[in-house]
Amino acid sequence: MSVGERELIKRIRERVGAPGRATLVGIGDDAAVFERAQGLGLITCDAFVDGVHFRRDFATFREIGTKCMVANISDIAAMGGFPTRAVVSLCIPAHIAEADIAAIYDGFLDACRRYSFDIVGGDIVSSPSDLAISITLMGAASRDRIVTRSGAVVGDAIMMTGRVGGAEAGLRALTAGLPQEGAVHVAVRRHLRPVPRIAEAQAFLDVATPHAMIDISDGLGSELWHLAEESGVGVRIEESRIPIDASAIAVAQKIGCSAFELAMGSGEEFELIVAIPPSEMSRTVEHMAAVTGTTATHIGDVVDAAEGCSIVRSDGSRESLERSGYEHLGGVNGEVMGNE
Amino acid sequence: MSVGERELIKRIRERVGAPGRATLVGIGDDAAVFERAQGLGLITCDAFVDGVHFRRDFATFREIGTKCMVANISDIAAMGGFPTRAVVSLCIPAHIAEADIAAIYDGFLDACRRYSFDIVGGDIVSSPSDLAISITLMGAASRDRIVTRSGAVVGDAIMMTGRVGGAEAGLRALTAGLPQEGAVHVAVRRHLRPVPRIAEAQAFLDVATPHAMIDISDGLGSELWHLAEESGVGVRIEESRIPIDASAIAVAQKIGCSAFELAMGSGEEFELIVAIPPSEMSRTVEHMAAVTGTTATHIGDVVDAAEGCSIVRSDGSRESLERSGYEHLGGVNGEVMGNE
Numbered sequence: 001m002s003v004g005e006r007e008l009i010k011r012i013r014e015r016v017g018a019p020g021r022a023t024l025v026g027i028g029d030d031a032a033v034f035e036r037a038q039g040l041g042l043i044t045c046d047a048f049v050d051g052v053h054f055r056r057d058f059a060t061f062r063e064i065g066t067k068c069m070v071a072n073i074s075d076i077a078a079m080g081g082f083p084t085r086a087v088v089s090l091c092i093p094a095h096i097a098e099a100d101i102a103a104i105y106d107g108f109l110d111a112c113r114r115y116s117f118d119i120v121g122g123d124i125v126s127s128p129s130d131l132a133i134s135i136t137l138m139g140a141a142s143r144d145r146i147v148t149r150s151g152a153v154v155g156d157a158i159m160m161t162g163r164v165g166g167a168e169a170g171l172r173a174l175t176a177g178l179p180q181e182g183a184v185h186v187a188v189r190r191h192l193r194p195v196p197r198i199a200e201a202q203a204f205l206d207v208a209t210p211h212a213m214i215d216i217s218d219g220l221g222s223e224l225w226h227l228a229e230e231s232g233v234g235v236r237i238e239e240s241r242i243p244i245d246a247s248a249i250a251v252a253q254k255i256g257c258s259a260f261e262l263a264m265g266s267g268e269e270f271e272l273i274v275a276i277p278p279s280e281m282s283r284t285v286e287h288m289a290a291v292t293g294t295t296a297t298h299i300g301d302v303v304d305a306a307e308g309c310s311i312v313r314s315d316g317s318r319e320s321l322e323r324s325g326y327e328h329l330g331g332v333n334g335e336v337m338g339n340e
Numbered sequence: 341m342s343v344g345e346r347e348l349i350k351r352i353r354e355r356v357g358a359p360g361r362a363t364l365v366g367i368g369d370d371a372a373v374f375e376r377a378q379g380l381g382l383i384t385c386d387a388f389v390d391g392v393h394f395r396r397d398f399a400t401f402r403e404i405g406t407k408c409m410v411a412n413i414s415d416i417a418a419m420g421g422f423p424t425r426a427v428v429s430l431c432i433p434a435h436i437a438e439a440d441i442a443a444i445y446d447g448f449l450d451a452c453r454r455y456s457f458d459i460v461g462g463d464i465v466s467s468p469s470d471l472a473i474s475i476t477l478m479g480a481a482s483r484d485r486i487v488t489r490s491g492a493v494v495g496d497a498i499m500m501t502g503r504v505g506g507a508e509a510g511l512r513a514l515t516a517g518l519p520q521e522g523a524v525h526v527a528v529r530r531h532l533r534p535v536p537r538i539a540e541a542q543a544f545l546d547v548a549t550p551h552a553m554i555d556i557s558d559g560l561g562s563e564l565w566h567l568a569e570e571s572g573v574g575v576r577i578e579e580s581r582i583p584i585d586a587s588a589i590a591v592a593q594k595i596g597c598s599a600f601e602l603a604m605g606s607g608e609e610f611e612l613i614v615a616i617p618p619s620e621m622s623r624t625v626e627h628m629a630a631v632t633g634t635t636a637t638h639i640g641d642v643v644d645a646a647e648g649c650s651i652v653r654s655d656g657s658r659e660s661l662e663r664s665g666y667e668h669l670g671g672v673n674g675e676v677m678g679n680e
Binding site: 008009011012015016019020023025026027029031032034036037038043044045046047048049050051052053085087088089090091098101102105106109117118119120121122123124125126127128129130132134136138 | 348349351352355356359360363365366367369371372374376377378383384385386387388389390391392393425427428429430431438441442445446449457458459460461462463464465466467468469470472474476478
């Protein structure tokens with residue numbers, strides 16, 4: 001997000017105003033949260049446009065469908081919830097065949113079946129030029145297991161799941177036309193077939209008291225800023241602690257760029273960033289590994305807001321954290337302006 | 341909807357399959373319906389594309405925003421429900437200014453305030469060419485006041501609210517560049533500022549037992565076919581009973597077309613078509629007028645499926661009902677393919 005785009009979202013948020021009492025979390029988090037007679041309801045919505053968020057020469061229609069759905073599932077996961085039902089609207093230009101639409105739906109349904117929820121409705125309309133997919137996903141969460149972006153407090157440890165950089169490395173490898181073998185193949189899979197961290201979010205909730213949680217949609221740097229700004233705190237992370245995906249390191253060597261930059265700016269990783277009390281770190285790491293097989297890594301700490309967001313580089317120098325604003329598909333065709 | 345498009349929706353419906361137990365109504369109605377601890381939840385979703393569903397030289401961005409939201413509210417109304425919260429995604433090409441996006445949001449919010457619900461989230465993304473708006477609206481309904489499209493039985497009276505033809509007349513008047521005065525002004529308002537029939541749906545439920553209800557999104561002819569097909573019945577309506585809007589009659593004269601055709605094919609009217617037992621007609625008409633000021637008119641009857649959908653013309657001849665498939669903006673740029 002550029003400054004202008006952040007400003008636009010801020011203005012819309014002001015315009016929309018505070019939601020009614022039954023809505024606990026409105027615009028500005030991974031998903032909105034509202035009261036239900038039993039537990040809490042969640043709702044999230046993401047749009048994806050051909051040439052901006054996906055490329056049809058890189059992915060099959062089925063892969064595109066699944067990935068769009070996974071992006072929404074990840075938003076629900078990052079609130080501590082489970083997906084329950086989806087509606088989908090498709091804007092279809094004339095050059096898209098019916099079989100392609102069916103393949104996109106098959107992709108949606110792969111995700112639905114894997115994570116046990118239904119598509120209950122939708123809309124299919126013609127568009128003059130652009131293929132666009134908009135998904136709204138509902139979810140449910142227990143009242144005592146909801147986590148927003150805004151509860152991090154000074155002193156919290158910042159943990160993240162898994163490893164980052166692979167998705168961006170995969171996209172760069174596809175763009176550069178690298179032969180898809182070995183580490184490149186792994187990176188491309190990370191880009192095309194990301195996995196939402198539902199079980200991992202629950203594992204945090206099982207043994208820790210997460211104060212804030214967010215998924216990596218736009219890149220590690222950006223998401224740390226989001227979490228810090230929504231919580232009214234600063235963050236300080238350490239380069240040496242960031243778990244960079246081996247495939248990202250390999251691809252970085254091949255294309256001659258920095259694996260660190262890949263890791264910081266890699267979007268659609270869908271790993272979780274979570275702020276928890278430091279005393280809960282070791283049991284969290286242990287429990288996470290035991291129940292999900294995923295690593296949880298301590299990458300830094302929550303600090304005073306006045307300190308802002310910074311990173312201690314491997315040489316000991318400290319610099320302001322780049323917002324890195326993941327530009328979908330390398331910014332060739334545009335970028336996400338807001339992604340609540 | 342063309343045959344090919346109906347076929348596509350049918351195939352998608354088969355692909356998606358029956359929803360889980362908690363979902364009472366899935367794809368194929370105005371909105372999906374699901375069980376909640378208290379009452380029922382509703383969800384509906386519609387997409388709108390510049391040049392297909394609206395024209396920026398005909399409407400302001402604010403009018404466009406309101407009308408898109410109203411289309412969704414109408415779907416909730418037609419199930420017997422009330423809107424509760426919305427999420428909105430916008431695909432924005434570079435030529436759309438921030439002020440335009442704000443105006444679209446102001447349009448959304450006009451509808452939100454008028455019908456007492458919130459926008460709780462959304463997404464704003466860049467698109468290469470097309471401005472697209474996708475809205476998902478949630479709603480709530482009592483368990484004993486939900487009405488689908490599929491419950492009409494042979495012998496039911498088919499009622500409709502208000503008058504039809506005005507919206508199409510307004511669109512034709514705008515296209516023809518007629519001076520906006522008198523009846524033309526009224527018709528243009530009908531096209532640009534339609535009203536959802538929430539109170540009217542409730543009025544039916546207050547004093548009658550509606551077996552099926554649907555809103556006029558795609559045109560009277562099309563919606564009667566939808567209702568008949570979902571209910572497994574036929575319908576027979578009478579031309580002489582159809583309440584044609586005075587503005588449609590006036591515009592038809594000016595542009596030299598048939599007011600009847602305007603009335604049958606007029607989309608986005610958002611009037612309701614309702615099947616009720618004939619014994620409940622007179623009290624329904626009375627109650628409707630008393631609590632909403634809207635007329636309810638008996639336009640025909642539900643007949644055996646074998647009879648299909650037909651209309652008795654004013655000269656006594658009978659013909660098959662045209663699906664009329666309202667083509668948004670006269671089909672200049674495409675048409676709705678599915679609109680659940």
